[in-house]
Amino acid sequence: MLPVRESDCIQFPIVKLWASFRKIMNFKHKQSLQVHGFYNWPRIAARTEKVYEAAVTTWRDDSLMGRFCRYYQCGSWFGKICCCVAAVLHLYWKWLEAVCPRTDIEIAVSFQCPVPDTAKTLSTD
Numbered sequence: 634m635l636p637v638r639e640s641d642c643i644q645f646p647i648v649k650l651w652a653s654f655r656k657i658m659n660f661k662h663k664q665s666l667q668v669h670g671f672y673n674w675p676r677i678a679a680r681t682e683k684v685y686e687a688a689v690t691t692w693r694d695d696s697l698m699g700r701f702c703r704y705y706q707c708g709s710w711f712g713k714i715c716c717c718v719a720a721v722l723h724l725y726w727k728w729l730e731a732v733c734p735r736t737d738i739e740i741a742v743s744f745q746c747p748v749p750d751t752a753k754t755l756s757t758d
Contacts, residue, residue: 701719704719
């Protein structure tokens, strides 16, 4: 029997490790190409346009009854809870309108916020 050289003991695990590394990298490259095929800019733009068009053309009833109908469809219990919360908020809003009407509220004046000079605030002189 021939004596085992130290270089042979080290060489086999390194070759095996290199082969497994190449196999992993090949798989990752194939996976990357597959994902790259799924997501290209023309397809993303087309899907985004479809979503925006659907959002713009969809008519939504924003009346109190329309909101109640949408909230009621949220689930057997949660829908009823949402309807109760919406009713309480609507009554609160109506009470606030009666106590302090919209016409009595002053409109806020727009103003420019002064920008601080950062050079002066950071200096230690």
